[in-house]
Amino acid sequence: MKAAAFDYTAPRTVPEALDALGDTRRTAQVLAGGQSLILEMHLRRGGPDLVVDINRVAELDHMRVNGGALQVGALVRHRVFESPQAVPGALGRLLSLAVVNIAHPPIRARGTMVGSLAWAHPASEWCAVAVALDADIVLQASGGTRVVAARDFFHGPHLTARHPRELITSVRFPLLGDDTGVGFVEHRRTHFSFAQVAVAATLTVRDGVIGDARIGLANCAGSPLRARAAEEALIGAEAGPFTAGCRLPGDHPFTRAGRIAAERDAAPLAEPYADVEYRRQAIAVVVRRTLCQAADGWSPGGPGGPQGDHR
Ligand SMILES: Cc1cc2nc3c(=O)[nH]c(=O)nc-3n(C[C@H](O)[C@H](O)[C@H](O)COP(=O)(O)OP(=O)(O)OC[C@H]3O[C@@H](n4cnc5c(N)ncnc54)[C@H](O)[C@@H]3O)c2cc1C
Known part of the structure; x- marks a missing residue:
């Protein structure tokens, strides 16, 4: 399908862009990279009367x-x-x-x-x-x-x-301090699918004990969310050692945090390829793996740094 007719403006300054967005006679939408907006317009899902292209600002x-x-x-x-x-x-x-x-x-x-x-x-x-x-x-x-x-x-x-x-x-x-380890892991159905679960985590470790933990979840509810119950369960826990490949015992703090995130923090909905039980299991596993990555990046001698494409 082709997009419905629309007007187009390409301002060169922020005030010009705000003027265009403030035009109350029309529904205006910002065009940035266009990688979602253009698709939506072609599908005729809520297309704007006026496209405000900010690429020249x-x-x-x-x-x-x-x-x-x-x-x-x-x-x-x-x-x-x-x-x-x-x-x-x-x-x-x-x-x-x-x-x-x-x-x-x-x-x-x-x-x-x-x-x-x-x-x-x-x-x-x-x-x-x-x-x-x-x-x-x-x-x-x-x-x-x-x-x-x-x-x-x-x-x-x-x-x-x-x-x-x-x-x-x-x-x-x-910015994050030097004593902070970071992890990002996601699970997706195919190489180019959107994530079924994506997890961002940071761990701040002092003397081997976790002093601060942050866990952000995507596609685990209608909006992205902080897994606060899982974070609280990590504070004061020992960060390591853990085995290669993140095969951890059921009572390891990262395994427990994964279960808590899945059961108490997340509110996943059933999808055509994943029922709620499957999605909760996936959340528990991906949270555990992300925490392992964050701890591995932190530990002296750990690989740190980015570890390539995780798909
Ligand atoms: C095949 C495909 C696969 C994709 N896979 C993923 C993926 O795995 N993960 C992922 O996160 N995304 C994915 N995307 C989406 C992609 O990341 C988009 O780039 C992103 O969602 C929107 O960024 P954009 O700059 O292209 O925004 P646009 O498409 O230009 O705009 C998107 C929306 O945001 C509004 N907007 C944009 N910028 C502003 C602004 N500065 N102020 C106010 N409103 C604004 C627009 O008006 C519009 O409503 C995928 C897209 C495609 C086509």
Whole structure:
């Protein structure tokens, strides 16, 4: 099917983009990478009257470290994060572990991190990372700027706290300390399917004991969520040693955390290829594996760093 007729504008500045989005006579939508919007328009699912193409707004194409946080502008493409060196320290490693799970290279070359947050697909990798790290989402409208924490931003599948007249100008992630290990693992049905379960985790370990744990889950409910009960169960637990391949006893803290995430934190729905019981089992396993990866990256002598495409 072809998209219905629409008007198009390509502003060159943020105020021009906000003017276009503020036009109350029309439903306007932002075009960033177009990897989700164009498809939706061709399927005629809620297409806009006016497409506001932000690709010429140079000020949105920035990435900078400022006051202990990484700020990523609305035009930064997924593929930038494929190199762990693109961002300092453990945060760079986490983003590089996550990004290789998003679609495939041509889509990663066009699609944007901020576009993924705006689109709020329940299986989005960036949404899992954003809730795990409690990222700040910066929204601008002609009346001013506001910042919404990721935990308050996602309201359901494709539903967010963003007002239709607002532009997301950037997202801010806290940098991670050197004593923080990171993991990102997902389970998918086929190579190019969206994740059935995706998990982002960080572990901060002092003297072998876990002092802080963050676990973000994607496609485990209608919105990305923090597995807070599982995180609490990890605090004070010993991080290792664990066996290669993450085969752990049932009473290991990571195994327990996986079960808690699956049973108490997640609220998976049945899908055509996975009933709820299957999905809970998958969540428990993927959480355990992600924690192993985070602990392995932390331990002195562990491989650390990105470990390639996990599909
Ligand atoms: C075959 C295929 C496989 C895919 N696989 C995955 C996957 O595994 N994981 C995954 O996460 N994604 C996947 N995607 C989606 C892809 O990551 C998109 O790039 C992403 O969801 C949207 O980013 P975009 O920049 O392309 O946004 P667009 O398509 O341009 O926009 C998406 C929506 O967000 C809005 N929007 C975009 N930017 C802003 C902004 N700055 N402010 C306000 N609103 C904004 C748009 O108006 C639109 O409603 C896949 C896409 C395809 C086609």
